[in-house]
Amino acid sequence: MQDTLYDLPDAPFPIRQIRIDADALPLAMARNVAAGAAQGEVLVFLDMDCIPTPELVADYAGFAATFDGLLMGEVMYLPGGATAGDWSYPGFAAVAERHSDRRGPPAEGLEVCADYRCFWSLNFAMRRETFLRVGGFDERYVGYGGEDTDFGKTLDQANVTIAWIKGGLAYHQYHPHHMPPVHHIDSVVRNAQLFEAKWGYRTMGHWLHAFRLMGLIDDTPGRPIRILREAHDGDRALTGQQSHQPYANTARVLRELEAAAARAPEAVAA
Template sequence: MDCIPAPGLVVDYAGHLATYDGLLMGEVMYLPGGATKGDWRSEDFAAVAVRHSDRRGPPAEGIEACGDYRCFWSLNFAMRRATFLAVGGFHEGYNGYGGEDTDFGKVLDTAGVPIAWIKGGLAHHQYHPHHMPPVHHLDSVIRNAELFEARWGYRTMGHWLHAFRLMGLIDDRPGQPIRVLRRPDDADFALTGQQSHQPYANTASVIRLLEERVAASAAAA
């Protein structure tokens, strides 16, 4: 819903899937605020769109196999319908934000269905305010992490849980249910919120800041 496919997206995917029976991940570029106001053309986006700093880019050409199912990201992907149905599709127990992509990647990995990046299959992600880590989805992230653990024996979304723990929002010690210690407040939303000049929010930069604060606090103690 928040992506605009480039004119060649379907042709790119169809061409590769004619000979490759697996899941393909196309390119994603992020648009700044205002890029889709007024008259616009897809080819105009190249001048303003940026790549996400925490996600790997496409291969220089063709297809490149991905050996880590955790890389799967449903923002922009394609696969053969028969293969999607054969593995059962997405697990419908996930409710709200988080975990469903990693679960599906794990399903594919277990079933022996390969995952790969492609050059092409481009989609432009439209700007909208967001939070990373997603403190506005705290409850669903917790619930879905525990559902993933029940299905696979370990928790996913570890980077978000780590950030929530550094913020003092949760207690997620192993072997016990995740416990909410407090609700996110205005300072948490300000820390994690995407600013109007940013094409995307970035969990890694927030974690680095939180870890620096923890280290400084420990040094001062």
């Protein structure tokens, strides 16, 4: 997925780096390849922009010993500059924030999620045997968006339980981002339509709703989604993560767009 391999550090355990020869961000394929190459009984998936706490693997292993389902660990967001210089985990804990619009962990132990749409691949684990039994991620999802909800739906159909845990903490590193992801509109639209063809309805509805309010798409039900225009600087300014924010937030953008849409009839009447 990249031209240059990383210089791997020395560690008391083996580290393998596997290159995927594919274009357009093949996240689903990459996860499946990693799972197929793994030799342990429990798989832990963590996005590359996250730093695991020293207890993350042990936390997951402890829950996976008695729970045959998908486990989602905690995520905290670091502000800009938090990883500069000599950082420490206590330092991270002092400045990190929890996402205001994402479900937090239970107070203790494990809590089952009854809605498959809660699955988020940023930080999760499950038994390798179970991952392979359900077939892994659908590799037809290429680019950004949709593969998580599809995998959650697949687990739901296979009666594999999804749960949050207290523990398995990772820190998400700051980097500029856009939510909703206007910079990935092509793949979001394509993958939403793939999901609809497979399951009978569209996913990523909150992003599509935002794109529609921004005038980027026509997503009239019953016909293919049409991209009306590409995102411009104003769209990127609206959706972009600000330097003082540890994370980008679709809910904030939607509130602004819906408020503007509600004011529009008043402006026309005036």
